[in-house]
Amino acid sequence: MLDDLRELYQEVILDHGKSPRNFRDVEDATAHAHGANPLCGDQLVVYLKLDDGKRIEDVSFVGKGCAISVASASMMTELVKGRTVDEAKAMFERFHEMCTGEDNGDDSTLLEDDLEKLNVLSGVRAFPVRVKCATLPWHTLNAAIDGKDEATTEA
């Protein structure tokens, strides 16, 4: 029991959950999206500032959620800042695979350091009902990149 729980609630997750990074809005955001998990009522807004070359100059989030979703959002902002939107999308795709156990093991698109961070969050795969907590911020980021206002875990 404890092994699974410790795998999910690793120190780094607890740290991000308690002290989320980039937990603010971006005043000159070029895009933002609202994410909601209708099952639990968790909500967040992801703000995005893209430069002319479609690179993520700044990214942040505000909202309420469990330790997993807040940590995931916080780590996500750290991971995608400075990357192009295509890189961010590739990262999301890979992360989604890791969380849902459809991992194809293809790490060619990711830096080792990124992979390690995503791995920390993927302990959620042992808790199927919690996968959406971890992926909601990423769905929301994706929506913001695509110019959509809303994202839900039910999509």
Place this chain on the structure above:
Amino acid sequence: MSDTAQAMPTANDTAYDVLSYRSDFPILSEQIYDKPLIFLDNAASAQKPQQVIDAVRYVYEHEYANVHRGVHYMSEKATEAYEGARVKVQRFINAAHDHEVIFTRNATEAVNMVAGTYGRRFLEPGDEIIISVMEHHANIVPWQMLRDEKGLVLKAVPVTDDGEFLLEDFKKLLTPRTKLVAITHTSNVLGTITPVAEIARLAHDAGAKVLFDGSQAAVHSVVDVQAIDCDFYVFTGHKLYGPSGVGVLYGKEELLNAMPPYLGGGEMISTVTLAESTWAELPNKFEAGTPMIAQAIGLGAAIDYVSAIGMDRIAAHEQDVLGYATQKLTSIPGLKIFGTAPSKAAVISFSMENIHPHDIATIIDRAGVACRAGHHCAQPLMDRMGVPAMTRASFGLYNTRADADALVEALEFTQEFLG
């Protein structure tokens, strides 16, 4: 002398043999993560005693056919059992007639039925419906849909910080335009028991009809629809230790007769020509198509089961566990209980400082404790209480003080674990 006399058990006051009742529920012997299951999610759905499981199995093995149709033996047996279940429900809620009991899919469908028939036929633009802020979505959304369709006004009675129904505010919301009052009998989140008889009297004085959502009340207390004098009463079978897929709409005979049917089809007609149809008598008018035969019979078995124990004794036992659990939980630092009305059922919703309900539910689950976390289909109430979600422990007839101890221990572990 008097002390001794009081201690002597009477016929109606024999010890509540919770261990014996527990042994009636096979699932309670399951181990999860190598730990005994501590099931505290009864307000979402309760477990089933062997008697109910056997009753459903018996139908399919010995007396199954479609009801109200065949002249053959099996159809007669099935019809007898199905209609027998209706009479059991009638007695359980003390309805005046068995045909005032309509079997539905669940409580949600029962509310929708009233909105879609009574509401559509008898409410006019500008008419008002009153609900409360502590309603389950099932008693909010159908009225919002009806409001939007008919141009009605929907008002909500507030609650105090303790979760008490504000009767004085309710009185102020009543106007000559109030046509329907739809209120929960017992909150699925706060456990608050509302003053239903008083609400019904005030609603009737204002010329309005009244519906009570008894999904929780029918499980935790004795319900008497005639004493309450409500026009409609709804509840669901699966929370009452019966099968899922069956619920009940009680309606006063004259109202059900005046209402148009909900669904059209077989079983609900008297005659059908290609030009037109006439409706069957109650209750068939509202039971179009083949009904939930085995589930209704299973609900009858569940009612037999709780009635044999006694709803009053179940309520007393649950109150004991509720009081004990409340006291224990209160001793946990940073834990806040939502819903502390003097009159409340065995439901405890709470929050813990700096720990999200979903994290609580995940961690205590690994200790074998099943609780619900989330908005409990009552988002307006979450807004009222200023939280996005809560953790809820809800107790049933088989829960014990030891279950409350296990919950408290698991919560203390959660605090330690997330430190």
